Amino acid sequence: MGKMRHKLLRSLIALALCVLWYIPVQAATEASADADANALQAPDPVELKIGNRSVFVFRGALLGETPANRAKRATASIVDALQSDDDLTVRVDPIQSSFLVLLGYNRAFIVSPSDVGSPEKSVRDLAEQAASNLRLVVTENGEARSLKFLLGAAGYSLAATAIFVLLLKGAAYLKRKLLSLLPRAMRKHSGLLKFGETPLFDLQYLYYVFDRFFWLIYWILVALLSYQWLSFVLSQFPYTRAWGESLNLYLIQLFHYLLRGTLNAMPGLAVAVCIVLIARAISAFSRHLLTRMARPGTLRWLTAETLQPTVRLTSLAIWLFALVMAYPYLPGSGTDAFKGLSVLIGIMISLGASSVVGQGAAGLILTYSRTLRAGEYVRVGDHEGTVTEVGMFTTTIRTGLGEVLTLPNSMITGNVTKNYSRAVQGQGYIVDTVVTIGYDTPWRQVEAMLIEAASRTEGILQTPAPHVFQTALSDFYPEYRLVAQAVPKEPRPRAVLLSELHAHIQDVFNEYGVQIMSPHYLGDPEQAKWVPRDQWHAAPAKPQNDG
Structure with missing residues (x-):
């Protein structure tokens, strides 16, 4: 019986605890539900x-x-x-x-x-x-x-309207007067708009700019006067006074908003300006430092050719870093519109500038590898000429015919480039040509004739002396290559120089009665294929001194 009593007592205590726990929980649940219902049923103001x-x-x-x-x-x-x-x-x-x-x-x-x-x-x-x-x-x-009050309000409104019309006419007269005085003032002070003898601005376009500026100021003044006139007139009558007061309040709030925004933006603008000034100073210091380091014997990779692109890349890196640092301090940088515009510009650059980036990278490779330099004579693919400029995106070449070719840098890096100016001593470039002569002509005679033809050609240097190489012993003839260095007294197209050299080679070989076997040799003819000296100037050729 005692055990039964203890079990019954424990059961009653557990039941009481459950009831005590359920009541506050249920009350809290009902209160939360009532609050949610009241929130859902809250009436509109x-x-x-x-x-x-x-x-x-x-x-x-x-x-x-x-x-x-x-x-x-x-x-x-x-x-x-x-x-x-x-x-x-x-x-x-x-x-x-x-x-x-x-x-x-x-x-x-x-x-x-x-x-x-x-x-x-x-x-x-x-x-x-x-x-x-x-x-x-x-x-x-x-x-x-009150009729008296309404008549007074109408009188004030008419007076304000008259003053408003007079102010509009005065603004229009002032605009016309300034525009009439503008040509005389521009002619009087035209000397201030010149840099030396070169005018900085065309007076006709400058007059148009001032005309648009005065037009803008005039209409801003008209808008402000109209706004104030409407606000004053509406404020005179009882029924429309609330509208007039709201117009005044809106204008005041607008000016207050602009003033507060300007004052709030001043610290950030000051920090951004400081960052720009610091970046400018660092950029100038880096330019002077790189100029000193480009002196011979300091850095092997920093030369006169790589100095300018290195200075530009350094300045670009400095200014990009400054832009990233100054960006959070710019007014409106935290707005969604500013962020969206930044993302849009980034997407446009990434999608549209891929080829531009590739050309720029190729230009940097050409510059720092010093594959080409201005003044060198090169051959890129089927194009041959003198390099006039190696730019960031393109390279300009002047051909022997005087044509100016603009080649993309990616095309140059993707093709075999022959540089005829690198193997020379001093200034100039390499000139070479190939002839094939039969085995019945002594090779020593052929070499002597080619060197004599080179000595007759104006623009081919004798120091270093021209050389003749036998580059092949073909089935019917040897192949001779004449290699010389050329640097004309005045810049001459390589095509003109080669044409003169080929002419002298023909003259020399004709003088000694040696037949040129180029381009193909099939068999010995009955008569030698060479031109006697007395037939060099056959019509329509004109006699000349062939010294």
């Missing part, structure tokens, strides 16, 4: 407006009345009181936690704690503000009934 003047905003229900019904009841009560000749003194009386707004001896409306929309304001403050707005309604209602 309704504004109380009398005579175009906002008086109060009803936000909560009171004694079973919704904000809409409260606004209707208050409108009817206030309109009835304004139409009577009773005392229209506005008072505020407390009622428990609410406040009663009285218009004369009639109740206008009640301000309850449920109407408080901001925790910064109390119910009393809200009621006093509503009473102040209602006093304005009473005052404007009396003014609207």
Whole structure:
């Protein structure tokens, strides 16, 4: 029996604990559900407006009345009181936690704690503000009934309109006067717009710029005057006074917003300007440092050819770093519009500049590998000529015919490049040509004739002396290659020099009666294929000194 009693007692205690735990949990759940239901069923705020003047905003229900019904009841009560000749003194009386707004001896409306929309304001403050707005309604209602006041307001409006028209005419006259004086002033001070003897601006385009500037200032002034005139006229009449005050308030808020934004942006702009000045100083210092380091014997890779691109790359890196550092301090950098624009620009650059980046990388490879230099004679693929400029994206070559070719740097790095100027001593370039002569002609005679032809050609140097190489022993003839260094006294196209050299080779071989077997040899003819000297100037050729 004792054990049964202990078990029964423990069961009763467990049941009591469960009941005690369930009650507060259930109460909290019901309270949360009620709060959610009240939040879901919260009525919409309704504004109380009398005579175009906002008086109060009803936000909560009171004694079973919704904000809409409260606004209707208050409108009817206030309109009835304004139409009577009773005392229209506005008072505020407390009622428990609410406040009663009285218009004369009639109740206008009640301000309850449920109407408080901001925790910064109390119910009393809200009621006093509503009473102040209602006093304005009473005052404007009396003014609207006063013929004397309305006539005065009309007079003020007409006077303001006359002043407004005069100001518009004055602004138009001032604009025309400035434009008429502008040509004379520009001619008088035209010397200030010159750099030496070169005019910086065309006076015709400068006049157009000033004309557009005056036009912009004129219409800004017209807009401000129209805005102020409309605001003043609307403020003179009771029914439209709220509109005029809202226009004034909007303009004041706009200026306040602009001024506050400008003042808030000043510290960030100051930091950004400091970053720009520091970046400029570092860029100038790096330029002077690299110029000193480019002197011979300092750095092997930094030469006169690589100095300028190195300076530009260093400056670009410095300014990009400065831009990244100054970006957070720029006005509006944190806005979604600014971020979206930055992303759009980045996508446009990444999609459209891939080929440009490739050309720039090829230009850097050409510059730092020193594959080409200005003044060298090169052959790139099927193009041959003198390099005039090695740029970041393209290289310019002048051909022997005087044509100027602009080759993409990626094309140069992707083709075999022959440089005829690297194997020379001093200035100039290599000139070579190939002839094939039969085995019946002594090779020593052939070499002597080729060297003599080179000595007759103006522009081919004798020091270092030209050389002749036997590059092949073919089935029917040996192949001789004449290699010489050329540097004309005046720049001459390589094609002209080669043409003169070939002409002298033919003359020399004809003088000694040696037949040139180029391009192909099939068999020995009955007569040697060479031109006697007495036939060199056969018609229509003109006799000349072939020295």
